[in-house]
Amino acid sequence: MGLANRSLTVAGLAPIVAPSLARSPTLSPILAHHEPESLVAFGLEARSGAERTAERLRSDIARVVAVLPECAPDDPREILCVASDRYHFAVALLAAWQRGHRVALPPNAQPELLRAVADDRSISLVIHDTDEMSGLDLRPLLAEEIRATPAEPLALAPLPALRKLVTVWTSGSTGEHQRHSKTAGQLFAEALTLAEHFGLAVGSDGERARVVATVPSHHIYGLLFSVLVPLVSGGAFSRETPLHAVVVRATLMATHANVLVSVPAHLRALRILDPGQLPALSRVFSSGAPLPPETAKMLRARFDLAVTEVLGSTETGGIAWRVSEPALTTASGGGEVEEGGQAVSERDAAAHWTPLPHVQISAVEGRLLVDSPFLPPDGPRPWPTADRIEFATQEHTRPGSARHQLRHQFRHLGRVDGVVKIGAKRVAIAEIERRLLEIAGVEDAAVAVIEVGGAxxxxxxxxxxxPGLSPEHLRAELRRWLDPVVIPRRMRLVDALPREPNGKLTRRAILAEIEQPKPRVLELDCRSAPSAEASDPTRAAFEVYVPRDLYSLRGHFRGAPIVPGVVQLELARAQALARWPELGALRWVRRLKFLRPLGPGEHLRLILDRRAPDRVEFSFVCADERVSVGSLSFSATPAPQE
Incomplete structure (x- = not known):
């Protein structure tokens, strides 16, 4: 189903996609099911004045509209919205749309990335509620004391369905964040569909959805489920985005929320709570990655909660859903159910995904194809995804097209490209590699992904x-750009990548290097150096390399490992005795100086100069720079054998 009618506005979407939510064909679906005094936003009880009504929302939108310039029809620039308070985010979004602007939503909230996006020439203004950004600060505009000068509530104009409202980013196979525009038709068709299908609209008893989300509103999943769905269905949302299990519980209890929007990693973290510590919830949503069966089992056993999983992507919108909970037995008590004339296990049946309303799916050679009103109006139909599927129920096979089969329920078998989801965060392998290569001192880098258990x-x-870098330093640099969950926990510094003669690097070679047991390297690598000193009986030179796995580097120091001075001193002593055994035992060390730190991966020279029968001076030199120097005095009698 497409929404390519140029005269269609979002006011006309509900009769098409969600008839039970239809109102006047001239009325915007935003707040169409809210009375003026209906709640749209709430916060923790400890936060004074956190609640906001529909009338207050309209007034706050009017305040921001009054200071926003109208977008010129030929201006391609966007407004960047950076707001941690979900209510501030909603006000900024709706005000910008009313003034004709398209809003850019950042891919994550890392400071360096936000500054880079804000500085892009495609951004005309930043609307924010943080001390870290410059632009239009929402906080003074929306402060509680501003009510002393009330603004007339703004009547929201219906938006054309084909108008582009937001730009969201996702990681593509090239490693760059890929921009994706969303039209009003895409966003509101999906929000209305989700609200109706999952029963989130105002019930006959007047109960309204009260949504708490652990995902930020600038992600498409958070934008839909924690902002737009409540706004089009008479619901309300929490202003905070709690993450820790104890805070999630406190927010749910204090706000009397009945819907939780989350991801598998956050749901798994709830295991630290005692059984029964979560309130009864009408819906728990999860998206971003498959919910591990053990997490679903834990939530049911501890809190009597079933989880509704939603499968989708930034490009396609929502695709399918399933309820992840222990499967019910059949009436006959057996462990199998009938499906398409075949017996399948309850576990397999629970693993099946069902397309959302208005979504049609098909497949070519196992690759999922999607057609729905949530797709870009100018994109291909059906839309080829990067997902591999296996159908569970065959509806029919079109004659003459044995490879192209239409189905209903299906199993999801993973992705076919280089983009993976780690803890519900979507990231391209190429992006992690690119960020590593941008770090000063990194000469080469390669990333692979392995499957692990858990969330x-x-x-x-x-x-x-x-050379000279540490895993801790590399991770600290990556945290400036990437979500912490996608930063490699296992990272090995090597002299060279295990490339093939043609320069190619295979995943197998990367994993083999990663899995290779780390040896306990106790000494610096030292070998004789060919030089003019070889013919001089009083001088000796050696080539020295600092192994990255040198045992003495551990804990000295965390984040910036350096070779302890005693290790350098011991190497100089040992090589002096190997060159001139008659020196005997070391008596003392004089004029010892460590001129600069010596790090892992460095190549240098050790030069020994015998100045007297019982004295040897040494120096470690890197290029033309001295690293350490000293004078060793010996007993000039044979050293004891060890």
Whole structure:
């Protein structure tokens, strides 16, 4: 189903996609099911004055509209919205739309990335509620004391269905964040569909959805489920975005919320709570990654909660859903159910996904194709996704097209490209590699992904060529750009990547290097250096390399490992005795100086100069720079054999 009618506005969507939510064909679906005094936003009880009504929302929108310039028809620039308070976010979004602007939503909230996006020439203004950004600060505009000068509530104009409202980013196979525009028709058709299908509209008893979300509103999943769905269905949302299990519980209890919007990693974290500590919830949603069966089992056993999983992507919108809970037995008590004339296990039946209303799916050679009103109006139909599926129920096979089969329920078998979801965060392998290569001192890098258990599902591992660097430093640099959950926990510094002769690097080679047991390297690598000193009986030179796995580097120091001075001193002593055994035992060390830190992966020279029968001076030199120097005095009698 497409929404390509140029005269269609969002006011006309409900009769098409969600008839039970239809109102006047001239009325915007935003707040169409709210009375003026109906709640739209709430906060923790400890936060004074956190609640906001529909009338207050309209007034606050009017305040922001009054200071926003109208967008010129030929201006392609966007407004960047950075707001941690979900109510502030909603006000900024709706005000910008009323003034004709398209809003850019950042891919994550990392400071460096936000500054980079804000500085892009495609951004005309930043609307925010943080001390870290410049632009239009919402806080003074929306402060409680502003009510002393009330603004007339704004009547929201219906938006053309084909008008582009937001730009969201997602990671593509190239590693760059890919921009995706969403039209009013896409966003509101999906929000209305979700609200009706999952029973989130105002009930006959007057009960309204009160949504708490652990996902930020600038992600498409959070935008839909925690902002737009409540606004089009008479519901309300929490202003905060709690993450820790104890805070999630406190927010749910204090606000009397009945809907939780989350991701598998956050749901798994609820296991630290005692049984029965969560309130009864009408819906728990999860998206971003498959919910591990053990997490679903834990939520049912501890809190009597079933989880509604939603499958989708930034490009396609929502695709399918399923309820992840222990499967019910059949009436006969057996462990199998009938499906398409075949017996399948209850576990398999629970793993099946069902398309959302108005979504049609098909497949070519196992690759999922999607057609729905949530797709870009100018995109291909059906839309080829990066997902592999296997159908569970065959409806029919079109004659003459044996490979192209239409189905109903299906199993999701993973992705076919280089984009993976780690703890519900979507990231491209190429982006992690690119960020590593941008770090000063990194010469080469490669990333692979392995499957792991639990809520993470997958985990990136990395090989890095970076003389003198440490894994801790690399991770700290990555945290400036990437969500912490996607930063490789297993990272090995190597001298060179295990490339093939043609320069190619295989995943197998990366994993083999990662899985190779770490040896306990106790000494610096030292070998004789060919030089003019070889013919001089009083001088000796050696080539020295600092192994990255040198045992003495551990804990010295965390984040910036350096070779302890005693290790350098011991190497100089040992090589002096190997060159001139008659020196005997070391008596004392004089004029010892460590001129600069010596890090892992460095190549240098050790030069020994015998100045007297019982004295040897040493120096470690990197290029033309001295690293350490000293004078060793010996007993000039044979050293004891060890």
């Amino acid at each position: 993470r599902g997958h985990e990136p591992v990395a090989l890095v060529v970076g």
